[in-house]
Amino acid sequence: MRIKEIVVHYARLLKDVSDVPQKEVMILLAELLRKETSWLVAHGDEEIVLPPLFEEWMNRRTRYEPLEYILERAEFYAKTFYVDSNVLIPRPETELLVDKVVEEARALSSPVIVEIGTGSGIIAIMTAHLLPDASIIAVDISGEALKVAKKNARLHGVEDRIEFIEGSYLAGIHRSIDILVSNPPYIALNEPLGKGLSYEPSLALFGGEKGNEMLCRIIDLYAQHEIKTLVCEMGYDQRIALTCYAKQKGLEIEFYQDLAGLDRGFWIKEQK
Numbered sequence: 001m002r003i004k005e006i007v008v009h010y011a012r013l014l015k016d017v018s019d020v021p022q023k024e025v026m027i028l029l030a031e032l033l034r035k036e037t038s039w040l041v042a043h044g045d046e047e048i049v050l051p052p053l054f055e056e057w058m059n060r061r062t063r064y065e066p067l068e069y070i071l072e073r074a075e076f077y078a079k080t081f082y083v084d085s086n087v088l089i090p091r092p093e094t095e096l097l098v099d100k101v102v103e104e105a106r107a108l109s110s111p112v113i114v115e116i117g118t119g120s121g122i123i124a125i126m127t128a129h130l131l132p133d134a135s136i137i138a139v140d141i142s143g144e145a146l147k148v149a150k151k152n153a154r155l156h157g158v159e160d161r162i163e164f165i166e167g168s169y170l171a172g173i174h175r176s177i178d179i180l181v182s183n184p185p186y187i188a189l190n191e192p193l194g195k196g197l198s199y200e201p202s203l204a205l206f207g208g209e210k211g212n213e214m215l216c217r218i219i220d221l222y223a224q225h226e227i228k229t230l231v232c233e234m235g236y237d238q239r240i241a242l243t244c245y246a247k248q249k250g251l252e253i254e255f256y257q258d259l260a261g262l263d264r265g266f267w268i269k270e271q272k
Helices: 003-013 021-033 037-042 052-062 067-071 094-105 122-130 143-155 213-224 239-248
Strands: 074-076 079-081 112-116 135-140 162-166 179-182 206-208 229-233 253-257 263-269
Touching: 003 021, 003 052, 021 037, 021 052, 021 067, 052 067, 079 122, 094 122, 094 179, 094 229, 094 263, 112 122, 122 135, 122 143, 122 162, 135 143, 143 162, 179 213, 206 213, 213 229, 213 239, 239 253, 239 263
Parallel strands: 112 135, 112 179, 135 162, 179 229
Antiparallel strands: 074 079, 229 263, 253 263
């Protein structure tokens, strides 16, 4: 078959799976041919033999498995990270979380930054890149997730900059913390998931019956450990509940929005 015929044929199979079916077919095909997608466009009339893995990959995608898991990579902050089904796929809005951490850290001298629930390690790794004088500790309860995070730290040359700890919340950390950061699970247990999300680890998605339980626990830890600043990602509909919870603790909470104008995260700072 000619390349352009392959793209059209397989794009039909993805029409209910993807908003950009032709683009996804081209990405998968280009990956296996070790070509750029632009090469496929320029050689649309060229006949090729489909690589053996192509059918398998297409079958996985038609079952709504995310493209990132099939390719075992995801983009974040214009860098490429390894991902598999043990970790959440990075979302672009999480770059805003990193931006806020960096903003707060630059006002401090050699800050100690702790991340709860590091997953693929993207937040800790980008923080290490952007804050060369910071000490960074990344915690996750999943040993399999930590393997992914450590692999990414090696890939990006910051494995010596980050201390990885397998544990729950702040267990195992015995030093003062300047900034606590987390993108924890914040989906309510009864909230239905999209077909693609069902492939991602439930441990990284569900935050409890209401969805904000882990966020509240992290706020508690922030107050108990007298940490200077807390920065967290959150669900778009959790502002009221988190505001009430912070006020009960005598804390002032502020929120930031994503590019769609939805509440996406918050920060709390020590009162001076």
